[in-house]
Amino acid sequence: MHETAITLCYCNRAGTLDRIIGLLRRRGFPIGGMTVERTHRADVNRMTITVERDEVVPQMCRHLERIPDVLEVGRADGTLCREYALARISCGPAQRSEVMTILSAYHAHPLAIGADHLVIEVTGFRDHLDALFAALTAYGVDDVARTYPMALRLGEPADDTAACQERQTA
Amino acid sequence: MAVARERATDWHTDREEEMSGGEILCRALEAEGVRLIFGYPGGAIMPFYDALYGFPGLRHVLVRHEQGATHAAEGYARITGEVGVCVGTSGPGATNMVTGLANAFMDSVPLVAITGQVARAALGKDSFQETDVLGLSLAVTKHSILVQRAEDLAGAVHEAFTVARSGRPGPVLLDIPKDVQSDRTSHVPHPPGRRGVGRPPVDRGQVEDAVQLLQRARRPIILAGHGIILSGGCGALRCLAEQSGIPVSLTLLGLSAFPASHPLYLGMPGMHGGAAVNRALNEADVILAVGMRFDDRVTGKVSQFAPQARIIHIDIDAAELEKVVPTAIAIHGDAREVLECLTERLPRMEHTAWVQQARGTTVTTTPERTEIPRPDDIFAAIKRATADQAVVVSDVGQHQMWVAQKYGFDRPNTHITSGGLGTMGFSLPAAMGVKLGKPEALVWVIAGDGGIQMNIQELATIADQDLDLKVVIINNGYLGMVRQWQEFFHGGRYSCTPISSPDYVLLAEAYGHKARQVTRADELDEVMRWAAHTPGCVIVDVVVEGERNVYPMIPSGASVATMIEEPED
Numbered sequence: 001m002h003e004t005a006i007t008l009c010y011c012n013r014a015g016t017l018d019r020i021i022g023l024l025r026r027r028g029f030p031i032g033g034m035t036v037e038r039t040h041r042a043d044v045n046r047m048t049i050t051v052e053r054d055e056v057v058p059q060m061c062r063h064l065e066r067i068p069d070v071l072e073v074g075r076a077d078g079t080l081c082r083e084y085a086l087a088r089i090s091c092g093p094a095q096r097s098e099v100m101t102i103l104s105a106y107h108a109h110p111l112a113i114g115a116d117h118l119v120i121e122v123t124g125f126r127d128h129l130d131a132l133f134a135a136l137t138a139y140g141v142d143d144v145a146r147t148y149p150m151a152l153r154l155g156e157p158a159d160d161t162a163a164c165q166e167r168q169t170a
Numbered sequence: 171m172a173v174a175r176e177r178a179t180d181w182h183t184d185r186e187e188e189m190s191g192g193e194i195l196c197r198a199l200e201a202e203g204v205r206l207i208f209g210y211p212g213g214a215i216m217p218f219y220d221a222l223y224g225f226p227g228l229r230h231v232l233v234r235h236e237q238g239a240t241h242a243a244e245g246y247a248r249i250t251g252e253v254g255v256c257v258g259t260s261g262p263g264a265t266n267m268v269t270g271l272a273n274a275f276m277d278s279v280p281l282v283a284i285t286g287q288v289a290r291a292a293l294g295k296d297s298f299q300e301t302d303v304l305g306l307s308l309a310v311t312k313h314s315i316l317v318q319r320a321e322d323l324a325g326a327v328h329e330a331f332t333v334a335r336s337g338r339p340g341p342v343l344l345d346i347p348k349d350v351q352s353d354r355t356s357h358v359p360h361p362p363g364r365r366g367v368g369r370p371p372v373d374r375g376q377v378e379d380a381v382q383l384l385q386r387a388r389r390p391i392i393l394a395g396h397g398i399i400l401s402g403g404c405g406a407l408r409c410l411a412e413q414s415g416i417p418v419s420l421t422l423l424g425l426s427a428f429p430a431s432h433p434l435y436l437g438m439p440g441m442h443g444g445a446a447v448n449r450a451l452n453e454a455d456v457i458l459a460v461g462m463r464f465d466d467r468v469t470g471k472v473s474q475f476a477p478q479a480r481i482i483h484i485d486i487d488a489a490e491l492e493k494v495v496p497t498a499i500a501i502h503g504d505a506r507e508v509l510e511c512l513t514e515r516l517p518r519m520e521h522t523a524w525v526q527q528a529r530g531t532t533v534t535t536t537p538e539r540t541e542i543p544r545p546d547d548i549f550a551a552i553k554r555a556t557a558d559q560a561v562v563v564s565d566v567g568q569h570q571m572w573v574a575q576k577y578g579f580d581r582p583n584t585h586i587t588s589g590g591l592g593t594m595g596f597s598l599p600a601a602m603g604v605k606l607g608k609p610e611a612l613v614w615v616i617a618g619d620g621g622i623q624m625n626i627q628e629l630a631t632i633a634d635q636d637l638d639l640k641v642v643i644i645n646n647g648y649l650g651m652v653r654q655w656q657e658f659f660h661g662g663r664y665s666c667t668p669i670s671s672p673d674y675v676l677l678a679e680a681y682g683h684k685a686r687q688v689t690r691a692d693e694l695d696e697v698m699r700w701a702a703h704t705p706g707c708v709i710v711d712v713v714v715e716g717e718r719n720v721y722p723m724i725p726s727g728a729s730v731a732t733m734i735e736e737p738e739d
Contacts, residue, residue, distance in 0.1 A: 014316040
């Protein structure tokens with residue numbers, strides 16, 4: 001299934017997140033998942049929304065742009081999308097070095113080592129994480145917390161400082 | 171008044187004063203030019219009402235139900251073009267306003283609704299009269315703001331007004347906890363919200379493409395909506411139509427944007443639109459759709475709507491473009507501006523044969539006079555009694571469609587109704603706002619016997635304010651539109667649609683108004699003249715045939731091919 005990510009910056013005020021999510025639900029846009037990220041500004045948050053059908057993206061962006069607290073919306077460039085995962089892998093001392101070899105091949109790191117398990121973290125494209133977890137299945141992937149993609153758009157950063165201040169002082 | 175004006179310009183000075191949140195709110199409203207507020211006090215909004223006591227420049231109209239306040243503010247906004255303001259308390263006060271907010275959202279009406287909220291420390295504790303109004307408002311407002319500090323109040327008010335009137339207008343909710351209204355803080359004067367925000371520059375290239383397409387068109391139609399009235403574009407629409415010779419069809423909310431008596435006028439399209447205009451849309455090769463949103467009541471089955479037409483869609487709300495129908499050219503812009511650009515570039519054209527075909531053959535045989543009043547007779551009598559100068563506020567249902575089809579509006583913004591949401595009970599409170607917004611207007615409510623009973627409590631407000639409103643009830647003893655659907659689509663099983671009415675003459679007298687009942691067509695002229703010449707609020711209860719239908723009708727979700735036309739007797 002082809003997925004597209006769009007990113008959205010918004011002024012972080014009471015109800016804004018509700019309004020964004022409510023709009024996506026109400027109009028039935030096919031959302032795969034979403035992440036909310038901090039930005040360099042305390043009052044601005046970023047959201048990356050994974051959309052399951054690319055053709056709805058323009059209409060969805062136009063609807064999101066109508067929300068006064070939304071500062072900018074746009075299609076994310078695929079190369080700047082990353083997912084992050086924490087996972088607990090079954091792994092006794094005998095298997096540890098094998099697992100560590102796999103982790104290293106995928107640029108994943110152990111965060112905690114227990115008697116019968118490892119907790120790891122990994123960052124990368126969706127396919128990269130899929131491949132890592134496929135390789136670790138043989139040992140036992142007990143639990144995973146994995147974000148949907150977060151993205152940063154290429155090109156000039158949006159100058160949302162003025163817009164947000166204006167919004168707050170109207 | 172002088173006091174108000176002086177206060178309204180205070181923000182120019184740098185004077186800082188300590189005042190309560192309620193006073194800051196009043197000052198900010200004055201700075202926005204607000205003169206009229208429709209509202210209803212209650213516990214959580216009391217500090218605002220206390221402050222209001224000291225602001226005689228802000229006239230408060232005490233309604234009898236908060237829904238009435240929202241519709242009255244809508245009526246005011248629609249007749250004046252200004253932002254309507256309504257106020258209520260937390261909990262039930264605010265929930266009662268939700269219908270009006272939804273109505274304003276659907277019909278693009280600029281409103282600022284102010285609700286009291288429980289004090290900050292009580293928020294989230296299921297406190298007395300606490301409701302998550304901000305949460306409730308999300309789906310039915312353009313924007314909502316929970317004001318968390320008194321020092322943010324002035325900014326929030328100005329933001330609310332800016333958003334309400336920018337781009338495609340709409341309702342904004344300001345939810346203000348009680349202690350934010352009573353907190354005292356140093357008030358930094360603040361400039362009022364901006365006007366003219368959200369008008370995208372017109373893309374000249376697209377206008378040129380549209381000109382090319384229109385010049386090649388053999389069977390073009392202009393399909394115009396509420397955006398014409400909102401943008402002040404009635405004159406621009408007429409210029410364009412006359413220059414290009416292209417006939418005009420108006421949506422329900424577009425009615426009165428183009429003179430109904432004009433030789434290029436085709437009528438209203440859609441479910442209860444004229445048979446000829448619907449057939450013409452089916453034949454059209456180019457549709458210039460402007461300030462309208464292809465509502466399902468206009469299109470019917472979208473895949474079969476105007477199958478031969480290439481569509482040029484102009485709207486100030488980019489999210490409306492490509493939302494329902496695919497377009498050949500989508501122009502994001504203000505209706506009036508784009509129409510003016512088009513008129514500048516289009517040569518003078520004529521489409522005489524097409525216009526004749528699109529208008530259809532109107533049978534001008536005078537129908538036999540009947541004893542029972544018919545809608546046509548009622549409207550003709552109103553027009554005669556008012557020298558066709560009335561502003562008509564209609565409710566929702568069969569009578570609304572008859573008004574839309576038959577009344578014939580020639581002057582801009584003289585037809586006000588609830589379109590997108592179809593809110594029964596809209597007309598009476600909305601008419602209060604219309605009358606207060608334009609006191610010199612002859613304001614006539616035309617309502618059904620169902621809808622009039624939905625907000626009838628406002629007759630008391632009308633008495634308080636001594637409003638000169640004429641209320642014509644088209645009384646058929648049914649929830650007529652639902653009954654009609656039951657007749658057509660549910661085998662004539664009139665489930666729960668017969669409805670009784672009070673004695674409207676007695677009722678009117680109880681409220682201090684005048685009223686008469688009419689049962690014969692030949693009394694209409696005399697009674698309507700009496701109503702027009704009797705000062706104050708007058709109710710005319712016209713008893714009509716119970717089972718008259720609105721024709722033609724295209725069943726919901728169907729195409730023009732399935733249109734049901736009036737059977738000939």
